[in-house]
Amino acid sequence: METNLSRPESVFAIDCVILGFDEGELKTLLVKRSEEPFKGYWTLPGCLVVDRYESIDDAAAHVLYSLTGLEGIYMEQFYTYADVDRHADGRVVSVAYYAMVRLGSARESQLIASYTRNAAWVSVLGISGFAFDHTMLFEKVLKKVRRKVLYHPIAFELLPEKFTLTQLQNLYEVILNKKLDKRNFRKKVLHYQILKDLNEKQKDVSYRAAKLFKFDREKYTMMFESENLSYQPSPPIRQAQGMEKG
Amino acid sequence: METNLSRPESVFAIDCVILGFDEGELKTLLVKRSEEPFKGYWTLPGCLVVDRYESIDDAAAHVLYSLTGLEGIYMEQFYTYADVDRHADGRVVSVAYYAMVRLGSARESQLIASYTRNAAWVSVLGISGFAFDHTMLFEKVLKKVRRKVLYHPIAFELLPEKFTLTQLQNLYEVILNKKLDKRNFRKKVLHYQILKDLNEKQKDVSYRAAKLFKFDREKYTMMFESENLSYQPSPPIRQAQGMEKG
DNA sequence: AATATAGGGTGTATTAATTACCCTATATAA
DNA sequence: TTATATAGGGTAATTAATACACCCTATATT
Numbered sequence: 001m002e003t004n005l006s007r008p009e010s011v012f013a014i015d016c017v018i019l020g021f022d023e024g025e026l027k028t029l030l031v032k033r034s035e036e037p038f039k040g041y042w043t044l045p046g047c048l049v050v051d052r053y054e055s056i057d058d059a060a061a062h063v064l065y066s067l068t069g070l071e072g073i074y075m076e077q078f079y080t081y082a083d084v085d086r087h088a089d090g091r092v093v094s095v096a097y098y099a100m101v102r103l104g105s106a107r108e109s110q111l112i113a114s115y116t117r118n119a120a121w122v123s124v125l126g127i128s129g130f131a132f133d134h135t136m137l138f139e140k141v142l143k144k145v146r147r148k149v150l151y152h153p154i155a156f157e158l159l160p161e162k163f164t165l166t167q168l169q170n171l172y173e174v175i176l177n178k179k180l181d182k183r184n185f186r187k188k189v190l191h192y193q194i195l196k197d198l199n200e201k202q203k204d205v206s207y208r209a210a211k212l213f214k215f216d217r218e219k220y221t222m223m224f225e226s227e228n229l230s231y232q233p234s235p236p237i238r239q240a241q242g243m244e245k246g
Numbered sequence: 247m248e249t250n251l252s253r254p255e256s257v258f259a260i261d262c263v264i265l266g267f268d269e270g271e272l273k274t275l276l277v278k279r280s281e282e283p284f285k286g287y288w289t290l291p292g293c294l295v296v297d298r299y300e301s302i303d304d305a306a307a308h309v310l311y312s313l314t315g316l317e318g319i320y321m322e323q324f325y326t327y328a329d330v331d332r333h334a335d336g337r338v339v340s341v342a343y344y345a346m347v348r349l350g351s352a353r354e355s356q357l358i359a360s361y362t363r364n365a366a367w368v369s370v371l372g373i374s375g376f377a378f379d380h381t382m383l384f385e386k387v388l389k390k391v392r393r394k395v396l397y398h399p400i401a402f403e404l405l406p407e408k409f410t411l412t413q414l415q416n417l418y419e420v421i422l423n424k425k426l427d428k429r430n431f432r433k434k435v436l437h438y439q440i441l442k443d444l445n446e447k448q449k450d451v452s453y454r455a456a457k458l459f460k461f462d463r464e465k466y467t468m469m470f471e472s473e474n475l476s477y478q479p480s481p482p483i484r485q486a487q488g489m490e491k492g
Numbered sequence: 493a494a495t496a497t498a499g500g501g502t503g504t505a506t507t508a509a510t511t512a513c514c515c516t517a518t519a520t521a522a
Numbered sequence: 523t524t525a526t527a528t529a530g531g532g533t534a535a536t537t538a539a540t541a542c543a544c545c546c547t548a549t550a551t552t
Contacts, residue, residue, distance in 0.1 A: 053330050055329055080339070095326050165530090181511075181513085182530085183513085183530085186530080206520050206521070207519060207527045207528045208518040208520085208530090209519070210528080221265040239513065411500090427541075428500095428501085429541095430540065430541080432502085437538095451498090451499085451549085452497085452528075452548080453499045454498095454499060454549085455500085457500085
């Protein structure tokens with residue numbers, strides 16, 4: 001029912017949870033506030049959307065680009081927060097996104113100069129001191145990602161192009177915050193047939209080199225699409241199960 | 247990053263997909279547009295949110311109330327659409343919700359008088375002629391609900407308090423648009439132990455009366471919460487499976 | 493009272509997925 | 523050569539999912 005638009009303009013905000021996998025930890029990119037209110041607290045990176053010609057997806061991508069210099073990043077809209085008391089100065093409608101970033105080894109260089117003073121990659125375990133309602137927002141995203149990783153290959157967005165099964169398992173363990181059994185993990189993940197064996201090995205490791213794999217996106221997409229033709233089977237209530245106990 | 251609020255006001259819209267189960271069909275409540283553009287097309291019920299003191303959840307609840315007179319309905323935020331070209335008069339930011347309504351037998355009376363001319367419960371199969379981008383929006387909600395029903399007991403929101411297993415199965419069949427096996431369905435659904443056997447039977451049916459059940463919400467909540475303590479087991483990619491083929 | 497109708501209610505065998513559990517092979521560094 | 527650190531693989535037990543068909547019972551009709 002979008003009619004009689006007295007004021008078609010909109011002023012609202014983007015908040016973005018940016019996740020990365022680095023040094024065996026799941027991290028998120030946060031910005032330290034330099035102003036009141038909440039001076040010195042962490043905030044999720046974000047911006048106000050003032051240009052009425054900018055799409056919110058573009059605005060979110062811009063937040064990411066301005067902080068990291070990265071483009072074409074995996075990003076998804078999460079939820080819209082619009083409680084009237086979120087901000088002291090009046091209602092701020094925030095559309096929250098989450099993004100998954102492939103961190104290079106020189107990750108610090110990916111923080112654009114003018115921001116580096118205030119921005120940092122922080123381990124997701126035990127962050128405190130968020131401004132506004134960002135604690136709640138961040139926790140909800142984390143919960144969503146922990147669930148989504150169970151039925152969607154978003155984890156690969158956090159790994160380098162080529163990776164070993166052990167690296168993949170470590171990532172799942174870090175995201176889910178639990179140990180997994182090695183053989184069962186491998187059996188299952190290879191069974192899906194969405195990994196391409198590159199017939200290459202790690203180099204420059206001081207132990208037995210492991211095989212390298214690549215996520216086969218085309219194959220995954222094909223399987224996913226053919227699944228959709230005949231609609232998914234269906235346990236009425238049950239959660240997805242599996243991959244339990246190392 | 248919500249600072250320097252030059253214009254803290256926001257003008258945006260709510261669109262709401264309202265689902266109900268009636269006469270063995272899944273239906274949605276639609277409104278026929280009486281004005282250009284898209285005169286005579288179906289639209290999702292909705293409203294503009296102009297009051298800066300109204301939360302969007304309240305606004306969505308209000309849309310529902312004004313159409314049906316119902317309160318306390320199950321309702322969930324779905325997605326925010328903000329493409330700049332959604333509406334001819336400028337950008338309209340729409341926060342989409344979906345709601346699940348328990349339709350009484352006298353469902354017509356639940357359409358508030360002034361609206362009944364323009365509003366109707368329409369079977370979700372094969373609706374066409376939506377205004378704006380509401381076709382896409384509606385289809386995405388339906389897909390979401392079809393998926394969500396597999397791991398969350400939202401279906402019970404569509405049934406009367408007391409229901410038979412056959413009614414429950416019919417509902418699942420209608421939502422998923424596929425036949426399910428009676429014995430397997432019963433086995434599974436009773437196995438979850440979230441139905442309370444009321445030790446009552448149907449009355450006024452011209453065939454053998456079936457037992458009545460009730461969704462045990464407290465028990466479900468308990469189970470769900472205890473699951474969350476030790477985080478869910480986890481097939482990395484796989485979709486939930488089950489309940490296939492009658 | 494016999495019969496037709498409409499749906500209620502159940503059990504078992506097969507297959508697939510999940511879990512638990514440990515040892516050997518290989519590369520490197522000392 | 524040896525110590526060490528990680529790669530990599532198989533099997534049995536359990537649990538969950540699937541496929542499948544018949545008898546029961548309340549009511550309405552004759």
